[in-house]
Amino acid sequence: MRAAAKPSGTRSRPRNRRRVLPWAILALWVAAIALAGPLAAKLGGVQTNRAVDYLPASADSTQVAKIQDALPGGEATELVLVYHRDGGLTAADRTLAAEQTAEVARGHALTRTPSPVQSEDGTTLMYPVSSTEPGQDDDARTAFVDEVRAVAEGGGGLSVDVGGPGALNTDAQKVYKSLGGPLLYTTVAVVAILLILIYRSPLLWLVPLVVAGVADALSMAVVYGLDRGFDVTVTGQSSAVMTILVFGAGTDYALLLVSRYREELTRIDRPYDAMVAALRGCGPAVIASSGTVAAGLLCLLAADLTSSRGMGPIAAVGVLCALLAMTTLLPALLVLLGRRVFWPLVPAYGSLPKQRRSLFAAMGGSAGRRPLAVLACGGVLLGAPALGAFNLPGDLKQQDSFSSKPDSIVAMETLATAYPGRSTQPITVITPTERAGTALAKARATEGVAAVERGRSGGGWTELSVVATDRPESAGERATIEALRDFLDGSHVGGPSAQQMDAETANARDLRIVVPLVLISVLLILIALLRSLVAPLLLVAAVVAVWGASLGIGGLVFEPLLGMKGTDPGLPLLSFVFLVALGVDYGIFLMHRVREETLSGAAPTTAALTALRTTGGVIASAGLVLAATFAVLMNMPMVSLVQMGFVIAVGVLLDTFLVRTYLVTSASVALQRKIWWPGALSRTPTAPDGPREPELLTTA
Template identity: 35%
Template structure:
């Protein structure tokens, strides 16, 4: 007697799994996103835009910043109040301003140690120093101070709040739209592109939902890591994370959807179509994401924590972008099936696919593939010459650093205040050079400062002095107060004292930086350490230049090794790297011409070329990976030259759509009025479009077609052309 068979049971189990598994995946992502979504408005709780927080701990500026708290007994951030009139201030106006400044100590977040209002030599302005507690909301406190002083200012007098606190507040205001405006612009632009690409209403929503769930989950992880002190987060890093995840997740989703559409034409069952798409998309998505992650993690070699912190933060974002594209998106497509493409549903028509030979025979990309087959050498040589000409603009790129006052585009009250301050007081008032030196070397260090033409005066921190400092001249520390008052004793911390030199030039000017360099040279060989606002900017720029020279070659080597493993060849990866670097050079050259000749930017941060390189090379190589993995797949069946033609015809549409999406998302960074982000937005957006429409569409296919099977050397594909 034979055992009864139950053929229906496995089918029921299979159907149950096909329902439960996608549902569990979607539910898991929904739960994670529900925890991450509310954190969009709370990123400022775990982020910092303080430049000294990102300096290497071994730098002079970081060491002085650490000691300053011990000398001052607190770590307040100084705000400089400057009030000016067209004519000389009257006694009544000076009195009103003094009372208004003194009243700022009543504002929450302001320390009690507010300085008196001091008149300028020309009598047209007064200045005062208002210390803000480091644990206060800097942007909110500065806004309150400005509002209070504007209300209390006498008629005919304009009041400004500038200095470190003022500029930091302007930066905070510049990043204020990063949660709402930036995301809104990016998502709206991507939605329009997706609707035009798919001509569907549901599929763009599915793709964007995949991207947003990836971003919410990535933010959940990054927020808590920043909360626990594992990662450093800034407004700049936050903006890049948002854009990178949206762009990358959408790109990976486009690739998967393209494979799914292909599979639906030869598979009637949606489950089989999803599985086929997953198998076809897994390797290029994994290779693409892995390449970007490897490039980003190279930033860990940076001396600047602003760079080294971006690496893991952005890498976490890419991890979740890949996971969403390979888990959430397949689950959603499993749920919707062909309905996701409504009203242009792909038809199950394997006979038509067989008649086409598995590739489109009409359209722009089929015609371009045919042109490359006929004129490959002419195309790649001409394209190379045009790109090489574009690189010449790099000679005009000024990426040596920009003043802090130019970091914010558009209006900046702190910048306006600094200009007025420089018209009536020494330009560096409120942001002195700070020199920590052994007590026994105080006079020698003071003499070096006094002898420099860039220093207007020297003081030493002295807690016994009413103002907290005492003047230092060639004759030593001078008394403060009535005649006969003894000179106060300098504050000593671990045997050291702190001198402060008032700069004649604005603290963020190139003249001030030259003064700091001269002082460091004059004090070389002693135990003196030079810090302050200017030194912080100088050390940051120097560290950026060091990072650029170190990290760029490392990224090239790492990506080269990844491509060799992926393509199982040496020649093809070398060609891809060379074309990508050429594209980067052209993007930087054109950007330099636009920045200098059209937008009239004051220069660029030294980190701009580094960030541009990381994103353009890591992301630009993505499209070559998408193309070349398909070319390799087709070459195994049809030979290299036919594989190039088929690979370009099949992937042309989806890669172009992905390039448009990524360029659009990075261009959205320009809505944030921060110079660094505006420049990065243009460089990456233009570079991605260049990669999409020139390098990947013309240069790489034509070059690979011309080289032929040798491009796969030393793999087996290089030894046989079918």
Template identity: 40%
Template sequence: MGGIIRFITGKATGAIVIAVFVALSGLAFFWGSGESGDVAPAGDLPASAESAKVEEALASFETEDSSAALFVFHREGEALTPDDLAAVAAASPGIAEAAGVEALPPAFPAEDGEAMILTVPLDATSDVEAQSARAEALRAAAADGLPEGLIPVMTGPEGFAVDIAAVFEGANFTLLTVTVLVVAFLLIVTYRSPVLWLIPLSVVGLADGVAGIVSTRIVGAFDLTMDASITGILSVLVFGAGTNYALLLIARYRDELRVSEDRREAMATALRGAGPAIIASGGTVALSLATLLFASLGGNVVLGLACAIGVVVAMAFALALLPATLVLFPRGIFWPVVPRVGDDTHGKGFWFKLGTGVSKRPAIVAGAGIVVLIALAAIAPSIKVGLAQTERFTSTPEAVVGQELLNDHFPDLAGAPAIVVSQADQADSVAQRASEIEGVASATVGDSDGTLTRIDVGLSSPAETEEALATVERLRAELSQIDGAGAIVGGLDAQALDEQAAQDRDQLLLFPLILAVVFVVLLLLLRSLVAPILLLLTVVGSFFASVGASWLLFTNVFGFPALDTSVLLFSFLFLVALGVDYNIFLVTRAREEAVKHGTRNGMIRSLSATGGVITSAGILLAAVFAALGVLPLITLTQIGIIVCVGVLLDTLLVRTVIVPALAFLTGDRFWWPSRAVLGDRRPAHAKPSHAADPRDGSKPAKPSSSEAAHAK
């Protein structure tokens, strides 16, 4: 390890490190991601899901994947006129041409006479640009030649697909811009230097670009696809984690510059001190993300693989390129607060006083902090999970407006049809039984390949509502009892039901797996049993508290009706993995200090040394995740807010007062059963030196009478 550190910080070898990273980065950008554009989020249900089996069965007698757009023509609060009906009929051939079909079925008016609906069959496509261009052509054709005041609104499967894709159009640029501005601002505030912030920002920005390309290539090698939402989360994670690692390393480097005149020696010492904590932190996040490889939903698998790669890339850039670049510049780069040898800065500030204060009343402080977490966590059981299509946007896109018009004027068409596939000889019996089930409006026997037959089942409830999902459950339960029919139920509502079930299974598997990974890393890092258990309990408590606090915001401020199905899993993953980072930064430094100064003083010194930088890192990470809210998709907004709230709780409450208080309460037992800390600490009378440590700021202590006698 020492040889690697000397190579990174050496004058000649450091230049080689920079050249290698620049060359490899240039090669990555030249190589490219291999993607021609953004890909919309796609269905990713496991093959075992019943709705996925329906899709597979339909492929045997459907030559092409199909979709459909629904155009709702209406006037604001007015009845349609005969001219309106004629204009829609006249526009139909142009819409058919834009759709690439010969003709469209005739439009039909609502019973109230205030709206008309036109169905446009389409070929399905996953090409976002082509889909968007086709939608624009359809909208232009639908609006061509209409009387004044007659409004066409596009909805249906194609309308929602286009609007969801539009959310991510330019998403990477928007997120990157907001993230860079947030990081730059907070780095300037942290360092109060007009120049220093540019170095970590440039290094992390380069890491983000490389991580995006490498992740896309590796994911593609497994025949998987990264959609724009995963790319956005990856960018936020790399910037957040990478900047955190940079803050920790630079803070340690600044401390060492107060001890050593040689900046390369100072950086080498800083790497030896901060490197293990950064590796443990990044390793914890990467391994936690890798647990998603065991998920059943394809989107979860892709997110885990891509983001794990991104964290490893960010860690490599922070531990190699950043230190090699920093030592190129003199210590004056910290101007106007330039660290000088012998500076006495620690032991006098806010964090030293806070740590000392907590150590005097640890039981009261720990109790008060835990009560706050429990009070917020008590709100979590009241949350609701599951969003309908019309509830997934923070704004109101055209598809949602169209669906609301369908609900108002065409209540029989508000629901999405369920698709049942059965054995051909039992199709009539299946359709008859389905039509008798509560919540079913109609059941019609459709296409057949001779062995299997499709049955379209109309539901009386709007799509993806609790009533519609309950109807699908009744359909599955009733139709499965027909001997020899082999009936399976698919469609939009069935997919939503299967997705929720798959998410539930993933949560039951991955929650304990993530905790196990984090626990093992803490166990190996701290060589203790008590400390990892306490740290893990605080992080889990912080997660539930953040979910409770966020739910208050969602219901009382943002007006969100529920959490999306994936929010809890992703929030748990990011909060546990990233939240434990700050505990790692604090406790590894405390362990280092405890060898010489004991558990109590070691924790105070650690809090004094790391308090400022960890708080800055936490605020920065919280702000970066909050940037996900710039996109008008509730799922990402919810993840961003929960992680933001959770990181702030971890940074300002858990790591600041609860963990130190628990360490003070347990004393040396905090490190049990490790003897590395206690065994290396010599008795006070065996410590001949009482000189001040400039990194601690403490003044030389006068020897006690017993020490003086011993010295004589």
């Protein structure tokens, strides 16, 4: 009796596990989201989107902003009220301007009385307005700017716009705060449409989409915790990219898992057992690829630019939360829903995959017949567009940073036209109080300086407001800023133009440091995963070529077709990190299958072509989803997001349909077992490939 009872108990445990484990996982996720939801909702409140918040802590302009915060009243909000009439201002226009600026002065504590500056042609009048009333509170700054705009109104042919650094920062804050909803809704819609087309099921597409939404909420909560606990800088840009990665990368992992699960359901009766087999089959590749992506992104921690350094852990959190959700919650939901989730294309137990010749079989055939010719043509197709990178427009200026024109940009454009040879925004100098007199004299004697005004003092520092003779962000003003930094020992020079210069310097430094770090870290991980040196070098070289081609295509599109007048200084670095990390991600999926086929005894050519046929469909679907999610950024009103979305979307498509399908496969065929050198697979003897075409497999 005892001997009979023991097998019965042994059989009951797997059955209990099948019933209990999926429900337990679901319950844990419900509890996790209940805890994470309130924290996720707070993420928008900790975003910092001022230009100075993106800069390194050591930058000269950052020091200016920090000292200004400690001065009486804190950092000043600098505005310019711009009154303009095409035919020339009338006496009534000037009277109205004086009355409105007086009303602003009565309603707010200004640091100085506004005085008008008229353009030479008589069409424009500007009133600089400065106030420390809002202090360091972003909401108070926004309210102050809105109140000034409510007072400064024109009509009857008179245009009145409020510009200046304070208005520009406020408009940027509003744009970034408004991104969350539209970005999320558009991303969800794009992913939903693609999943419906891929799965051709009225229910299945909804499951990974819901899981991605859960992962996004979890990642927002985790990032909020990082900000509170470790002071990680959260910007509107990094939050947007994290959401894109959660839905893009998460859906990619879902496509791979669901494809393998569908395959296992034809061989295994119970959904739970089929899911276990699917996780064992594709889980290691998914975990390895996501880990590689996260490691590449974390290299941004070495960046000097605060926004880039914060982007690394935030993006990595998005990828890892997507991985966690897609390897736990998604399998649990699919098991609980059973085979019916695939309706109407339900995989029947014991059925055979439909035999058909796929697009990737045809691609593999051409790569297998003439691998060297395909490699040469592919190299030209990647190399030629890369030359377009020389056509990228210069560094993006503040007035060109929006894809649409808010009030502050219209004001800046009006000022640039009406005052072509004059600065319309001050350069801020913070100098030790005991040397303020000397600094004032030196600043006035500096070439390119039109006027210097002494400002507030406090904490041992004195603020000087310097007006340059050249217009903002021009080569002349930049030379003036550099001269002030050289001549004024112990002082700090800041302001909008100085911040832009510091950002460019930091980006150039980060490109030199982070790029080699990403390449080395990704290469080492690939060597450990693939146990080869040649294959990792091939994959890394391929993604670097894709990055160059994508930037080159951007150079052919940004200014000639889209009318963009500058390139975001952070674009080369961020696009490199994302394209290398995500491109290697797909390379792991393909080469993992090539290795698997080789270990099973297939000859090198057969292994490469079989891997392409069996993974090509899934990788293509995943690439389309990821490219589409990054393309969502092109609909956003910030040029930096548009450019990043374009370059990464183009790069992912090139990587998916050119590099993975043709170049990597052709290289595998051409190199044969040498691609696994110096690993054991490079030395194992095999029978040579015959001329026969390997059996055709169904694409996922």
